[in-house]
Amino acid sequence: xxxxxxxxxxxxxxLVIFLSHCTKTLGQGPAAAPATTSPAAVPAPPADAPAPPGxxxxxxxxxxxxxxxxxxxxxxSTQIDSQLYSQxxxxxxxxxxxxxxxxxxxxxxxxxxxxxxxxxxxxxxxxHLIPDFLTTQNFQTLSNPVNTQAGDxxxxxxxxxxxxxxxxxxxxxxxxxxxxxxxSDGQLxxxxxxxxxxxxxxxxxxxxxxxxxxxxxxxxxxxxxSSHEPVAEVKSGAVPTLNIPKINGIVSIGVALAAAxxxxx
Ligand SMILES: *[C@@H]1O[C@H](CO)[C@@H](O)[C@H](O)[C@H]1NC(C)=O
Ligand SMILES: *[C@@H]1O[C@H](CO)[C@@H](O)[C@H](O)[C@H]1NC(C)=O
Ligand SMILES: *[C@@H]1O[C@H](CO)[C@@H](O)[C@H](O)[C@H]1NC(C)=O
Ligand SMILES: *[C@@H]1O[C@H](CO)[C@@H](O)[C@H](O)[C@H]1NC(C)=O
Ligand SMILES: *[C@@H]1O[C@H](CO)[C@@H](O)[C@H](O)[C@H]1NC(C)=O
Numbered sequence: 001x002x003x004x005x006x007x008x009x010x011x012x013x014x015l016v017i018f019l020s021h022c023t024k025t026l027g028q029g030p031a032a033a034p035a036t037t038s039p040a041a042v043p044a045p046p047a048d049a050p051a052p053p054g055x056x057x058x059x060x061x062x063x064x065x066x067x068x069x070x071x072x073x074x075x076x077s078t079q080i081d082s083q084l085y086s087q088x089x090x091x092x093x094x095x096x097x098x099x100x101x102x103x104x105x106x107x108x109x110x111x112x113x114x115x116x117x118x119x120x121x122x123x124x125x126x127x128h129l130i131p132d133f134l135t136t137q138n139f140q141t142l143s144n145p146v147n148t149q150a151g152d153x154x155x156x157x158x159x160x161x162x163x164x165x166x167x168x169x170x171x172x173x174x175x176x177x178x179x180x181x182x183x184s185d186g187q188l189x190x191x192x193x194x195x196x197x198x199x200x201x202x203x204x205x206x207x208x209x210x211x212x213x214x215x216x217x218x219x220x221x222x223x224x225x226s227s228h229e230p231v232a233e234v235k236s237g238a239v240p241t242l243n244i245p246k247i248n249g250i251v252s253i254g255v256a257l258a259a260a261x262x263x264x265x
Contacts, residue, residue, distance in 0.1 A: 055089035058097065061183045061190060070105040070113075078122045084129075088188060094133035096189045098169070099182060100196045108196055112203075120202050126150040127158065127171075127199045133189055136181070139167045155201030167191075173198045 059081045062068040075081040087093050105113065116124065126149035134142075140162045150156040159170045167178040176195035183190040 055085050056185065056188050058084045058088070058188070058190070062099065065182045065190075067101045067103075068099055070102050071099055074121060074125060078118065078125055080122065080125050091187070094131065094187055096130040096132060096134040096191070098128045098130070098178070098193045098197060099190050100128070100193050104194060104196050108198075116202065123150050123156070124196075124199070124202060127156050127201075128193075128197055133187055135184070135189070136167065136178075139178075150199065150201070156199045158197065158199070169193060169197065171197050172200050173203055 059072050059075055062072050062075075072081075075084075084095065088095065113121075129149040130146060131149055132138075132147075139160055142160050144159040144161070145157040146160050148156055148158050157172055159172075161168045161170070169176050169178070174195050174197060176193055176197070178191045179194050180192045181189070182192055
């Protein structure tokens with residue numbers, strides 16, 4: 001019964017909406033018409049006109065280079081691609097991208113990328129971006145740690161050193177090097193790196209937070225509850241959680257040497 005009563009009311013509402021929409025559209029008609037013939041209207045460009053140069057499109061360059069599908073997907077999903085696009089629209093801004101190819105991403109520990117939060121993905125990408133245009137000669141004169149767009153050289157330290165023609169990069173967790181130039185135009189440089197640069201701020205082996213000295217009140221409470229919660233049990237549980245992430249951290253680096261070292265333990 002209730003449903004049947006709502007039905008006409010609903011239809012009536014639709015009708016009202018429809019009618020008011022029609023009258024609005026009709027009302028706009030005369031006003032909209034002169035606008036198209038206005039002398040101020042910008043003439044449509046001829047169909048064969050070349051596209052305006054516009055800012056440099058990083059994902060387009062990487063697409064053209066090929067083999068950077070995972071990096072491109074990350075740039076798009078974090079919307080850093082459009083951020084870079086508007087950044088490069090300012091001719092005063094310079095940028096160097098250290099671009100890991102798909103093979104570098106596939107060397108990461110399985111799932112390590114998926115386990116990152118959205119903001120960690122943003123930080124990871126910004127860590128691969130240096131707000132300067134760097135030529136290969138510039139690498140020799142960089143002072144370490146290098147300033148990346150992830151900021152904070154403490155959690156996101158990045159050292160770049162050169163030896164001969166080699167440009168070596170160290171995050172503290174990963175040692176890698178530059179394997180080629182993808183793009184360079186005086187404002188933007190893109191270099192291929194052999195590994196994903198894993199910053200401390202995201203991939204550091206987890207260490208337990210320093211336990212603050214318990215307040216007297218806490219101490220009392222602990223003593224009171226000690227009969228219910230044996231301290232020994234808690235402590236023995238804390239030992240493995242201290243060690244396991246450390247081992248994971250080393251493995252996640254994917255360094256064969258580190259893996260070999262563990263197998264000797
Ligand atoms: C940049 O290029 C990519 C790939 O060609 C395209 O999908 C994207 O829309 C472009 N971005 C802008 C802001 O034009
Ligand atoms: C680039 O910057 C100019 C001037 O600030 C602005 O008018 C233009 O819309 C921008 N273009 C893009 C594609 O962001
Ligand atoms: C750079 O890395 C190579 C191996 O990739 C190594 O032989 C060389 O010693 C490194 N140089 C520096 C300055 O770290
Ligand atoms: C980076 O270089 C600085 C300064 O030379 C040094 O103190 C630091 O230990 C280096 N860090 C790494 C991860 O190589
Ligand atoms: C990176 O290289 C430095 C010295 O070149 C070495 O001390 C460190 O253990 C290496 N780190 C990794 C993760 O391989």
